[in-house]
Amino acid sequence: MQGFYRLSRPEKAYLHLDKSVYTVGETMWFSASVVAADTHRPDTLSRVLHVELLAGNGRVVSRRELRLDGGRSHGAITLPDTLAPDTYQLRAYTGWMRNAGPEFFFSRRIQIWPAASLVGDSSPAQLRANAVAARRLSTTLSRAPDVQFFAEGGSLVAGLTNVVAFKATDYAGNGLDVQGQVLDAQDKPVATFRSSHLGMGSFSFAPVAGQRYHAVVAPGGVALQVPLPAVQQEGYTLHVVTLASAFLVTIQRHGGSSSTVSLLGQVRGQVAYMAHGELTAGHETYTTRIPTSQFPAGIVQFTLVDAQGQPLAERLAFAALNPNLRVTLTPDRASYGPRQPVRVHVAVADAAGQPVAMPLSLAVADAGAVDASAETIAANLLLTSDLAGYIENPGYYFQNPTPETAQHLDALLLTQGWRRFVWKQLLAGPLAAPEFGVERAIGIRGQVTQPSGKPVAGGTVTYLQTRPEKIYLSTRTNPEGRFLFTGLDQCNDTTRLTLQARTDRGKRNLLLSLDPGPPVPAGRLPVLPLQTPAALADAVQRSQAQHAAEIKLQFDTTHNVMLSNVQVNARRAVPTDSRRIYPLGSATVLRMDDYPTARNGSSTALQMLQGRVPGVSVTGVDPNIHVQIRGINSLSGSSEPLYLLDGVPITADALAYFPAADVETIEILKGGQAAIFGSRGSAGVIAVYTRRGSPNYSPSVEKAPGVLALRVPGYACAREFYAPRYDVATARRNLPDPRRSTLYWNPRVSTNAAGQADVTFFTADAVGQFRLSAEGISAAGQPAVGSGNLLVR
Template identity: 60%
Template sequence: MLLSTRLRSRRLLSLLAMVALLAGAAAFRLPPDDEVVRRIVEGVQRYYGAALPEKAYLHLDKAWYTAGETIWLKAYVVDARLHRPDTLSKVLHVDLLNANNQVVARRNLLLAGGLAPGDIALPDTLTPGNYTLRAYTGWMRNAGPDFFFSRRLAVWPAAPVDAPDSNPVAVRARAAAAFRAAAAVAAPPDVQFFPEGGNLIAGLENTVAFKATNHDAHGLDMQGQVFDAENRAVASFRSSHLGMGTFTFTPVAGQRYHAVVAPAAAPTTVPLPAVQATGYILHVVTLPNDFLVAIQKQGGSGGPVLLVGQVRGTVAYVARSQMSGAEAFTMHIPKSKFPGGIVHFTLFDGQGTPLAERLAFAQNQSALRVTLTPDQASYHSRQPVRVRVAVADAKGQPIAANLSLAITDSEGAGSSAENIASHLLLTSDLAGYVETPSYYFQNPTPETAQHLDALLLTQGWRRFVWKAVLAGQAPVRDYGVERSLGILGQVTQPNGKPVPNSKLTFLQSSPIKQVLSTVANSEGHFLFTGFGGCDTTRVTLQARAKDARAVVLRLDAGPPVATRPLPPLPLQAPVALKEALSRSQQQRAAERQFRLDTTKFILLDGVNVRGAKAQPVDSRHLHSPNDAAVINMADLPKSNLTVLDYLRGRIAGVSVSGDVRNPSVVIRGGSTINGNASPLYLLDGLPVDFQDIVAFQASEVESIEVLKGPGAAVYGSRAANGVIAVYTRRGSPAYKPSSESAPGVIVLNLPGYHCGREFYVPRYDAPQTNRDFPDTRRATLYWNPTVRTDASGKAEVTFFTSDAKGTFQLSAEGLSGEGQAALGNGSLQVK
């Protein structure tokens, strides 16, 4: 735990007194030209110069969603050292994972100068729960998933929260949540102890940090005592923030210590790390303007020691001293020496071997201030709004910046758990889940500084290990820089052993036709790259070994996901969120009837199906099988024909005319609407354009169903001309994940870049704007991912209010060209 204020003050005064006594006798000094120093500094620079680490951040329009809404986002990819918008990678992958860590949506974003807008449309039928949104480049995979952007998102039911029985999806989700919550409560807390500097050193006063989390990785308030092997109490502790804190005690050589922790279902006993008879303590106290660093030694022959302070590979402090006996060395190090962010203090011996390490935080880089000023104090419905945007630094100097701006319902909005400043300066350099990181930046006080210090003591982690850096080892480079989309994989034998130098043939059938070939490397790995555009690429890959033996194509499955499932949503929505959820759900209901945007999807009313339990359940069908004429592809011979080829002459009333360049389909009995007699096309239950169906290979299809008349009514007015529904083999819940159609042959659809939708902004000053139906925008009134301030730090955006009334929150985030994070909030009143 963090000590009480009185005890902390007493310890600080004691330490300051020790500094005064020792300042004249022993102090660190800047080293002269030193071979060890040169080797350490050059090793860090060489490592970062070769690794070229990247960071990714996603600014979202809001912190929570309901099923059926759209996640609007802006991607920022920067170099990890200076946080300047990155130009190394050109592709950013964005995954949405459900509570079981399965990918339910994936977007490939084309980066321009490290920036890209995007969106993810959540289906109405999406299971409510907690989801993870993560973003990464191919190059970031070398550092591992710990350094991906990752954020938890709550997705609430589309049906009203007060009437869950009206939505069977919500009923199932709530039942599952109740079961998982009951099981989780019984799980013991996860409690860990971390000696400051790395080890417990006998005979010296040690600071020990601890962290206690529950089943969903949230901090758990706790208290307890530390006992030696004879069960004599030697220390007590109590958490002060999110289950974290510190305590001190002096361990004895040869003793074993354990802690007894409460509260829990039963007292939990946790062993402390083993005590080292000799070693060094590296103690750091964070003061308002500097770091007070104290070094103590126990045992050994002594000798020269070296203290190095670096931030993201920039070595900003180096000092050397000579230690012998039990003397202590202390020093004040100004925070101004360091770039803003996590400081790694590392103590080395005279040969450059690391002895102890301690993380601290230099909170000396304020985010740029974004001022958002509406041109009026309040507005009426469907009235124009002009918002002036100004960006300035801490001294008030104007700054050019690239921003994204969200205006959302302030009811239940609260403050985001993370923002671009907290991510770039803190969480992107820590492994694991960090709870509410923006807390440490919103109100910088001595108390929050202590809480942040406890976080770094318990969750500190570095991007490299000193052994590799000092040995001159190159960083791992299993993945290259992605400048376009590609296909990565490996050719193996059926037993998994790689097949070296096998020949691969690449055949692309859409959107263009081409044939390529390459040879796998000595480990059987291969890469086809150079794909672009928004279209899905239809690809057939074939691999052949030189000795004609059987081979298997294994495509890259993407980065690993967490094995621990996410916690369920609470059974009842938080009070602060309940009204906002109700409003959002009402908006979704209205949008089922009136669509203001330009998307081609139709949102359909929910259908409750009661009947015998069947496994597996195919959620792609909304209609009854008895209402459709069905072509079962399993009953027909395999060929290279398209879906339209199989429709010709097989179903009464369906007319297919024209050639492959200009085909036409008409279902007799349909009613022409606005001159359009085309039926509604569905692919695996989703509305698609005719061009998405016309050339679809029948070999990949499980069945084709045709509906007309009353049977098509479930799909709404767009189905007045009938429905042609195509169901793929891969979309079936019974489909096995093996995608090989023959040994060494694989067929796949490679998704292109996500060319996202533009947020719909009606203009009520334009004569062609339809005013006959309600404008329901409330949850997100306005989203603009491309706000750029000029050299004077200014920009302006305009939009119209909707029919919704109340208070709206304005939130802007972004970056300057020099890598400074920018933040700002405001409010908007609609009467």
């Protein structure tokens, strides 16, 4: 177990959001943390974090690449006005996390509501939209619910009293209240059950050898018969009861011969408890009381193993949250008026009251848009990140710890089993080599195959980058035909590049594909409800009103002056290009915008020279095209002209498949025109200049067999949250300030050695209740969560 963490070094990612729900046109602000999965210390293994917003069909709506510094970063996603209102999935992961699978990525469902209010809107378009939403909701709700039963410890054992847990969910994984009966093969009732929280619960009964059992349930009014796990004639049960300060563990055995067994208790690979004993043949019971103080906070995995280390039974429990850090947020006044300064005192202390210096992110948002049961960094690191599948309302289990809450959490652990690693895989031998490496910089992964789909091993892939810097690289494919280029850290610029592939014998009729990214987990996202709680509906309407006001204010941010007829006399300025070191008039210029075939992706740059420039001879076919400028005698004896790409000398081979669609101009210099290049230009110069600054230009991805032309986005720019100050004279003071949905966001709050910090901002014109929330992770790996209220009236 410890070896698993030592060798695989799994990571966890978490995003702290400014609020829980959004409307179209808003900005989603987030702070990112990446930690080691075992110690929760801020991780420095990976340096790149991928953040994606996925639609219900799995389509990536928005993507951000973040540069991690000490396991931390922050960013924002602007939700475009064209985005369809719906439930989306926000996920974050590193390249290294892909080895564990998408089940262990950070994932959170996000409701995005329309920009315009639906209340009172009876337009034909809105009525049609409502009808479509109603049909979608009706269709999804008609799908059969999912009901599953789980034997505590892993197996139903005949002759013993077994605890069986169950979980009933709808199509989207949300819990459904359920009750029913357990019947044997003769339809005789043997047990009854009723869910206690989010469709989950448990019951006890003593199965009989040779019998088969099934449950009769009707979740959501749909009658179902669900089989229970098969009954084993002999085996072990592992029963755990979580008390206030201890775990009461009971091991029962039925049948078999005497054997030595061991009970292990570990949290994230750290063994905190181990005991050995011998159970005699027949019926045997062993009970022990283990203090919870022996375990670090989080999921405790109790495993019963035999003398050979083979697992016999397994049970999850949860250790209390005593070691958590406490964050207090104290505004300097009980209430505030519009546009008044707010000073929030932030203090962080451990369980003993000692101050802690650490980084935090702080959000102040409309209280109606913040879900108190949403996931926090504590809930994520200690619970949801170590469980596969969707967890409904994870913050509930940490919000108000009570015996009832602990019981509901126990039901969750009985049904949502441990998935961080599988015993059979660990016992089979050494872990397989990871497929994905550690990302220290943005990279490009892909595969080269034959048209038949057979991988091309030992092939050559060349990398030709045109901006922001000119780079020419080459690499070989591995036995699976895969390749990797890394180190693409050109600040925040988009990288424009072309990839070309060939076999070791020069064959170019190949297929070059990029890594499609991690798969999207199966399962549907819920549709937006037609009826929402009053507090949420009010918050959505306030957000919609704010968005409408912001759109209107965009036209009022400057003072407009109406002028009468004005005549402007000027000469057209000729733009200069720093890439060109010779006068433009001295060259023969081909502008690609003048040739339709250059824009449709069917021609390469060298093909565009054929028959278009007098004295320039172009022979051969790609990739063996030869260009000669007639009438020029080279002193070096070579007839090959000098090739330039954006002013940088390259070989003709680098332009073999370079798409003309990426080119702005091709310029030819002959004789004395090329004298500025000395002997290098004695056979003439072919200068190719790529397009710049055209936001509407979007070349197709695949240009020719074995060639890809693409743009790779760099690191996302760290946007600053706009928070006006009203204690200084600014032109903005006389304009309305509609901020309400998110009043303030600061991802870089740091407490000092005394565990304290002060944050100052101003209220806006909006009045009402706001929710303050702060989250972070200390250098020692302890999560910190705090919240408070702010009243503006």
